[in-house]
Amino acid sequence: MGLGTSLYTSLSGLTASTHMLSVAGNNIANVNTTAYKRSQITFETQISQTLKSGSSPTDILGGTNPAQVGLGVRLGSIQKNFESGTPQPTGVSTNMAIDGNGFFIVENNGSRFFTRDGSFVLDRNFNLVMPSSGSRVMGYPIDDEFNVIEGVLQPLNIPIGIMTISEQTNNVNLSGNLNAGGDIGTRGSIIETQQMFSDAAATTDAVPGTALTSLFRADGTPLFATGDIISLEGATKGGAQVTTMKFEVGGAITADGVDDSGTTLQDLMDFFQHSMGVDTVAPDGAGVSLSGGVMTITGNYGEGNDLEIEDGNVVVNKGASPSIPFALSKTQSADGESSKTSFVVYDSLGNPLKTSITMVLEEKSDAGTRWRFYANSNEDTDVDTVIGTGTLLFDNQGQILGANDAQLIFNRDGTGAETPQAVNLLFDAPNGQITALQDDRDQISMILQDGSALGTLEDFTVSQDGSITGSFSNSLLRNLGRVPLAMFANNPGLVDVGGNTYRPSTNSGIPVIVSPTTGGSGKVIGRAVEASNVDVAEEFLNLINANTGFSANSRVISTTNQMIQELLSTVR
Structure with missing residues (x-):
């Protein structure tokens, strides 16, 4: 009975060592797999045989402990460790890593899966996809004004080299000095x-x-x-x-x-x-x-x-x-003292509209000076090139007090662009004000305008909150969408379905879709991928332990076999 028990327990030990070897070997095999999560194995005793029950103390005798013999080991659990791996920079704009507990959401043939592998690429239709399976990355789209529409998951599309935009000019900032010492x-x-x-x-x-x-x-x-x-x-x-x-x-x-x-x-x-x-x-x-x-x-x-x-x-x-x-x-x-400047503004289609402004000293008084501006543009679609006139008031320190009728009106009939187009002239913006001080010459210029010519999407970046920002050839930056993350109550409860993807199980909980940096989901790191969290040194230790356990259990089996042979010889 004792020899048989020993043989049985050693065989179960061999099986446990094999399991440990298998898990450690799989972890080492995936040490370079993007976002791989190492597996951890635990064991538990299988059966315990009680040879003698314990007894409680009495007035004249002390208590005794039970005498038990273990009958082997069995597999307790194998579960994944979902600690974040180290982000590895790649420089590729389509790559992303997660520093936190969230998962990217992908869709394949109408079924949704979840992944930590952010080594995405663009397919020929400019969809963001997983390179091996073609599963499309899901995210929040944008409306016509480039505002992110949260709550609606769609495949993320980033049409580099295809998407074009322009920006109508609404405001022009002017700066410089007008010579208050000139003639009226x-x-x-x-x-x-x-x-x-x-x-x-x-x-x-x-x-x-x-x-x-x-x-x-x-x-x-x-x-x-x-x-x-x-x-x-x-x-x-x-x-x-x-x-x-x-x-x-x-x-x-x-x-x-x-x-x-x-x-x-x-x-x-x-x-x-x-x-x-x-x-x-x-x-x-x-x-x-x-x-x-x-x-x-x-x-x-x-x-x-x-x-x-x-x-x-x-x-x-x-x-x-x-x-x-x-x-x-x-x-x-x-x-009359004059100062001229020319600049370009843009209509809603991105057409450049060359504009000239002439400032003329109109009045001097003890309170300050008044200047009148005359604006003209040959891009106005009617014959009249006059697009506006107004006045600027300055105090006796040469500082601007305000402007009247500081707006240009462009007629764009027959061009397909928005018409009429109003452009505000800002002479007292915080980043550059016009002054009227005594000087040898007048010099004013446009320092900023909020319009832009036609531009093509050239590149994009992904910020920590998952926002995808496109960079256009006209230097404009616009939202292209947002990458949300899925959260689960119990990450180890997810089912690994291969290809670095998971699906929910009854014990993982349902996915909760949140924006990155919220709810513990973590932040998204652009132009990087997450490395495996396998610790090679630890896995080698596990291999040594598995080998040692296997050898020891094999020695028990060989010793048991010798004892059985000796027993049989004694009987003969």
Whole structure:
């Protein structure tokens, strides 16, 4: 009986050593497996045989302990150790590691699984997937405004090189100094034409309502005919050349590249006013007028608004049978301290809109100075290039007190972009204010604007809270989604289904989806993967223990066998 028991217990010991060897060997085999969790094995006694019961103490005898003989060992449990492995940087934007207790959520053929392996890649459809199985990583998508929609799990899609965005400009910050020691603007440019008549006999002065086909020189020569193209090119404003514009004589535009049309002298006068960027809202008397048959173009105050239009700048049918309709003369130049700057803003489609602003000293007083700005843009889709005017007030320390009507309005009809587009001018932003101090020169510039041209998604990063932020070629950063994590009440209760993935069991609890860094889920580390948590030194110790146990139990079996043989010999 004793020898048989010894043989049985030693055989169970051999089995236990084999189990220990198997677990240690599997841990060592997966020492380089991404996010592998080492298995731990425990044993327990199988059966205990009581040879003699214990007794309690009496008045004359002490108590005795029970006499028991163990009948072997059996497997207690094999469970995984879910301590986090060390994050290993990879530099790959699609890779992620978890420093905490959470799990990534993946989907395969409609079934959800959970993994700590964040060695994800992008497939040809730009879905974030596990490279071996193609299981898609689930996360929170974004809406049209790039806001994350929590609570709705969808496959994460990151279309690098495909997604494009632009940003409409809403605000422009301007900074610099205006020379408060300059002269106040008191007059604008004046440019006059020769006298025009409404009859060939040159007896009746032309009036605004006179038909363009009924305009005559003093010698009776007609100025225009229906279909004539009048080009304004080479004229300057504040020393900068004005964009060429064309006007067609007639009720509608019939030729390519023409900006405006009309039938009366008033229509042509409006064309000159708009194309030269003369602002009639400002209270300086600027505009285009007609008196005694003479057309007068009066510019705005300020040297930066000074107009130059020579005879050859207004041409009829240039390139075919060109003629010069007007004899132009400049009778007055603009004065007034001025500062000019140009910058680019963007419409809702990312189209660049070049804009120029001229600041003119309008008033000086004991309280400070007042400046007026004049804004123009040739990108405005109507003929009028004026897009705004307003004033800036400064105290007697040169510090800005405020601005009035500091908004530009762009007409974008027919472009597909949002229209009209309003752009706010910020002259007193915390990161750069305009001052009006005595200086040798004026210098203002745009230091910031919140719009951007068209840009393509080039790269992305994943932050600790799981947010995926895309980097576009136009330097914009936008949310592309968020990676949530799943939490379980009992991680060792998960069932390992291979491929570094798990599924819930009755003892793991149901998955609770949370955002990273909350509820103990841990943080997400981008451009890294989690290493195995196997301790090779410890596993080698387990191998030695398994080998020692196996050898010892084998020795017990061989000794038992010798004793049985000796017993049989004695019987014979």
